[in-house]
Amino acid sequence: MSLVSGPGRGGTSAGAVPDELKLAVDNHVKYIQSLDTRQDELEYWLTEHLRLNGVYWGLTALHLLGHPEGLPRDATIDFVLSCQHGSGGFGAAPGHDAHMLYTVSAVQILATIDAVEELDLRGKAGEEQVGKYIAGLQNRETGSFAGDEWGETDTRFLFGAFNALSLLHLLSLIDVPKAVAHVHACANFDGGYGVSPGAESHAGQIYTCVGALAIAGRLDLVDRDRLGGWLSERQLPNGGLNGRPEKLEDVCYSWWVMSSLAMIDRLRWIDGDKLTQFILRCQDREQGGIADRPGDMVDVFHTVFGIAGLSLLSFPGLEAVDPIYCMPKAITSRILSK
Amino acid sequence: MTSIREHQYTVETLELTSKLLRSNPEYYTIWNHRRLTMQHLFKGPGSSERSREQDHDAIVNLISDDLAFLLPLLRKFPKCYWIWNYRLWLLEESTRLLPTAEARKFWQQELALAGKMLSLDSRNFHGWGYRRTVVQALESTKLSTQEPINSMAEQEFEYTTQMINSNLSNFSAWHTRSKLIPRLLNERGADNEARRRFLDEELELIQRALWAGSEDQSLWFYHQYLMSNFDPKYARDSMVPDLTTDERSKYIAQEFDRVQEMLDGDEDCKWIYQSLIHLSKLRKGLTAEWPAKADSVRQWTDELLRLDPLRAGRWNDLKSDLDN
Numbered sequence: 015m016s017l018v019s020g021p022g023r024g025g026t027s028a029g030a031v032p033d034e035l036k037l038a039v040d041n042h043v044k045y046i047q048s049l050d051t052r053q054d055e056l057e058y059w060l061t062e063h064l065r066l067n068g069v070y071w072g073l074t075a076l077h078l079l080g081h082p083e084g085l086p087r088d089a090t091i092d093f094v095l096s097c098q099h100g101s102g103g104f105g106a107a108p109g110h111d112a113h114m115l116y117t118v119s120a121v122q123i124l125a126t127i128d129a130v131e132e133l134d135l136r137g138k139a140g141e142e143q144v145g146k147y148i149a150g151l152q153n154r155e156t157g158s159f160a161g162d163e164w165g166e167t168d169t170r171f172l173f174g175a176f177n178a179l180s181l182l183h184l185l186s187l188i189d190v191p192k193a194v195a196h197v198h199a200c201a202n203f204d205g206g207y208g209v210s211p212g213a214e215s216h217a218g219q220i221y222t223c224v225g226a227l228a229i230a231g232r233l234d235l236v237d238r239d240r241l242g243g244w245l246s247e248r249q250l251p252n253g254g255l256n257g258r259p260e261k262l263e264d265v266c267y268s269w270w271v272m273s274s275l276a277m278i279d280r281l282r283w284i285d286g287d288k289l290t291q292f293i294l295r296c297q298d299r300e301q302g303g304i305a306d307r308p309g310d311m312v313d314v315f316h317t318v319f320g321i322a323g324l325s326l327l328s329f330p331g332l333e334a335v336d337p338i339y340c341m342p343k344a345i346t347s348r349i350l351s352k
Numbered sequence: 353m354t355s356i357r358e359h360q361y362t363v364e365t366l367e368l369t370s371k372l373l374r375s376n377p378e379y380y381t382i383w384n385h386r387r388l389t390m391q392h393l394f395k396g397p398g399s400s401e402r403s404r405e406q407d408h409d410a411i412v413n414l415i416s417d418d419l420a421f422l423l424p425l426l427r428k429f430p431k432c433y434w435i436w437n438y439r440l441w442l443l444e445e446s447t448r449l450l451p452t453a454e455a456r457k458f459w460q461q462e463l464a465l466a467g468k469m470l471s472l473d474s475r476n477f478h479g480w481g482y483r484r485t486v487v488q489a490l491e492s493t494k495l496s497t498q499e500p501i502n503s504m505a506e507q508e509f510e511y512t513t514q515m516i517n518s519n520l521s522n523f524s525a526w527h528t529r530s531k532l533i534p535r536l537l538n539e540r541g542a543d544n545e546a547r548r549r550f551l552d553e554e555l556e557l558i559q560r561a562l563w564a565g566s567e568d569q570s571l572w573f574y575h576q577y578l579m580s581n582f583d584p585k586y587a588r589d590s591m592v593p594d595l596t597t598d599e600r601s602k603y604i605a606q607e608f609d610r611v612q613e614m615l616d617g618d619e620d621c622k623w624i625y626q627s628l629i630h631l632s633k634l635r636k637g638l639t640a641e642w643p644a645k646a647d648s649v650r651q652w653t654d655e656l657l658r659l660d661p662l663r664a665g666r667w668n669d670l671k672s673d674l675d676n
C-alpha cells in the first residue's frame with residue numbers, strides 16, 4: 015500500500031452544483047487499489063515507515079465504501095504477518111522495528127478481515143504473545159504506555175493498546191484503572207486532553223483519550239459540555255474543522271473532532287451538512303482520493319478519514335463506522351459481542 | 353545498509369545512519385540503530401585501559417556532536433516526531449551517564465532552543481511540548497543540584513506573560529498559564545488574601561485582553577476557566593478554594609457587569625452573549641435567582657442562534673436546558 019500523495023488534487027474540477035454533493039465511490043476504490051502498483055516511485059519507498067498503517071487506512075476506506083473485497087485477502091494477511099517480530103510486535107514493513115502504532119494497525123487489519131486466528135496458525139508469535147507485547151509497554155507505576163522499548167510515552171499509544179487489546183479480548187493483561195487515571199490526569203480546563211499531563215488540548219489527543227475512556231466504560235469522567243463546547247468551536251465558517259484554536263481546517267481533524275463529539279453524544283453541536291460539503295470538496299472526483307483541504311494533493315490517510323467522517327454523518331450509501339475504533343461498525347459489534 | 357543489517361555499531365555505522373536520516377528522518381528503525389550504536393560508543397573501546405576522565409570527555413563529545421547533527425534536521429522537519437524523540441533520548445542518556453552538573457548544562461541549552469523555536473512560531477505544538485518536557489527534567493530530582501528542587505514555575509509563568517503580551521491570540525500560552533497557577537500559588541505559600549489578589553489580577557488581565565480582541569476564542573476559553581473559580585462544581589481545584597457563596601456571587605455580578613458593558617458597540621459578538629448566559633446560569637446555581645430578567649437569557653440564546661448558526665444544535669440544547 016503506497017502512501018504516496020497524488021496523483022490527484024482535491025476539488026480541482028469545477029463541476030456543477032449537483033456533482034459537488036456526490037461521492038465518487040468507484041474512483042476512490044480504484045485510487046486505493048492502485049496504490050500498491052506505484053512501487054516505481056521514489057516516494058513509495060520514502061513512506062515505507064507507514065506501510066502497515068497505510069494498509070489499515072486503505073482497507074478501512076474500502077470497507078466503508080462497500081467494497082470489502084477490494085484488497086486481496088490472502089496477500090493482505092501475508093503482508094501483515096511479514097511485518098511481525100518474534101516478540102509479538104509489528105513493524106511498519108518487513109525489516110522495520112516493532113512499534114505500538116504498527117502493532118495496532120496489524121490487529122485492526124486482521125480483525126477487519128476476520129483473520130486474527132492466522133496469528134496462532136502461522137504468525138511469528140501467537141495472539142496471546144501480541145497481547146503481551148502491547149501489555150509490556152505499559153508503565154505499571156504511571157499507567158501510561160510507551161510506543162516501543164525506547165520509551166516515548168503519549169496518550170496515542172495508550173489508546174492504541176486499549177484498541178488492539180479489546181479487539182483481542184486481552185484487556186485483562188494490563189492495569190486498566192491505572193491507565194484510566196493517567197488519561198484523567200491529562201485533562202485540561204477546556205475539557206480537552208493532551209499527549210501527557212500538562213500538555214495542551216489537541217483534537218487528535220482528545221480522540222485517543224475519549225476513545226480509551228469509552229473502551230474502559232469510563233466516559234463518566236469526561237466533562238461533556240465543556241469538551242463538547244471546545245470541540246464544536248473547531249468548526250470554521252467554510253464547514254471544515256481544525257484541531258486547535260487559531261489553526262487551519264483539515265479533513266483528518268474533522269474525523270477526530272467528530273468522532274469525539276459522537277462518543278460524548280454531542281455530534282449535533284456542529285453543522286453536519288456544511289461539514290459534509292467541505293469533505294466532498296476535498297475529493298478528486300476524477301482520479302479518486304481525498305486531500306486535507308481543497309486544492310491539495312490527495313493521500314490515503316485523508317481519504318479514509320474523509321470517508322469515515324461522511325459515514326459518521328450518515329452520508330447515504332456508506333457502511334456505518336464505529337467512532338471509537340474507526341472500523342466498520344458491523345465488524346466491531348460482531349467482535350466485541352463475542 | 354549491510355552494516356546495519358549485521359548489527360555493527362561503529363563510527364562508520366553512525367555516519368551511514370546520518371546519511372540515511374538526512375534524506376528520510378521518518379525512518380524510525382534507523383534512529384533505533386543509531387541509539388544502539390551510540391550506546392556502544394559510550395562504552396568506548398577496551399575501557400579498562402582508559403581513565404574515567406577520558407570516558408567522561410568522550411561521552412560529552414559524542415552527545416554534543418549528536419545534538420549538533422540534529423539541529424539542521426529539526427529546522428528542516430520541525431514536525432517529525434522521531435527527531436524530537438531521539439533528541440530527548442540523547443539528553444536522558446546524558447542524565448544517566450554524566451555527573452549532574454554536566455548533564456544539567458545540556459538540558460539548560462535546550463530551554464534556549466525551545467525559546468528560539470517559539471519565537472519563530474509562537475503556536476508550535478512541538479515547541480511548547482518540548483519546552484514543558486525540558487522544564488520537567490530540569491526540575492526533577494535526577495538533575496537537581498540543590499534541596500529542595502529548583503522549581504521553575506515562576507520563571508515559566510513569567511514566560512507565558514511575555515508571550516501573551518506580544519500576541520494575545522496564543523492559546524498555548526493561556527493553557528500553560530492555567531497549568532502553572534495552582535503550582536505557583538502553592539509554592540509561594542499564598543494565603544487567602546494573596547490568592548484573592550492573584551485572582552483579581554488575572555481577571556484584570558483577561559478583561560483588558562477581551563476589550564482588545566472580543567472575537568478571540570482563546571481569550572474566552574481562559575475567561576471561562578477563570579469563571580470556574582465561582583462554580584462550586586470546580587471549587588476544589590480553584591485558585592481560592594475558600595470563597596464563600598456570597599463572595600462568589602459578588603464576583604459573578606462584577607464579571608457580569610463588565611461583560612455586559614462590552615456589548616455596547618459589539619452587539620454581533622456571540623462570545624459576549626455566551627458568557628452572559630454562562631454567568632447567569634452560575635448565579636442561578638448559587639442563589640437560585642437570575643441576575644437579569646429571565647427573558648434576557650432567552651433573548652441571548654436567540655442572538656446565539658442568529659449569530660452562530662453552525663452550532664445551532666448546541667444553542668438549541670442550551671435553550672431547552674434553560675426551559676427545564
Ligand SMILES: [Zn+2]
Nearest residue numbers: 264266267306
Ligand atoms: Zn490532516
